[in-house]
Amino acid sequence: MDVLLHDIQQCTICKDHLPLGPRPVMSAHPESKIVIIGQAPGTKVHASGVPWDDASGKQLRKWLGVTDETFYDATKFAIIPMGFCYPGKGKTGDLPPRHECAPQWHRALLDKLSKVELVILIGLYAQNYYLKDRAKKTLTETVRDYKMYLPTYLPLPHPSPRNRFWLSKNPWFEDEVLPILRQQVKSILNL
Known part of the structure; x- marks a missing residue:
């Protein structure tokens, strides 16, 4: 595992496409019990080198019902984004x-x-990659049908503050999905 993690940290396969250069951000340990697969680090995470070290991460930890200490314990959570480096700014x-x-x-x-x-599959990129043809037409439909992916996967929307509109439009997420998420996390980690 140490060799693999070192190789990932040294990765430069897409360096020509990265405006801030390569800086893979992830964490994993052979004892990890829950894997979080998100999108890619933003500029704040790129600067700190700490996964989910931003407002989205704060919201994610709240959703999971865990402390920073628990979240950053690699024996508990492996954090593996779809893209390990900051991809750049779009429109x-x-x-x-x-x-x-x-x-x-x-x-x-x-x-x-x-x-x-x-x-835990956060966002459309992770859901489409891992669920393949089992993913629904939209992220909302996939997250709403979360039960069909358990016990292996649990799809979530991105916890970005920009998703406030989605959250307000889909109150069932907080009422139905978050309690299941927290219960799963608590049970798996013996919290």
Whole structure:
């Protein structure tokens, strides 16, 4: 695992497309019990090198019902984005995760994580990549049908503050999905 993590940290396969240069941000440990697969780091996370070290991460930890200490314990959570480096700015936000990362690194990482009991898929990119033809037409439909993906996967929307409109439009998420998410996390981590 140490060799694999080192290789990922040294990765430069898409360096020509990264405006801030390569800086892979992720964490994993052979004992990780829950895997969080998100999109790609933003500029704040790129600068700190700490996964989910931003407002989205704060909201995600609240959704999970865990402290910072628990969240950043790699024996509890592996944090593996679809794109390990900041992809750059687009017209309405950050660009999509680079497409090279997941095929290059995900299988090798997941093969080393033999204790995983749940994979949390955050956002459309992770859901489409892992659920393939089982993903619904929209993120909303996929998240609403979360039960059909359990016990292996639990799809979530992105916890970005920009998703306030989605959250207000879909109150069932907080009422139905978040309690299940917290219960799963609590049970798996023995909290």
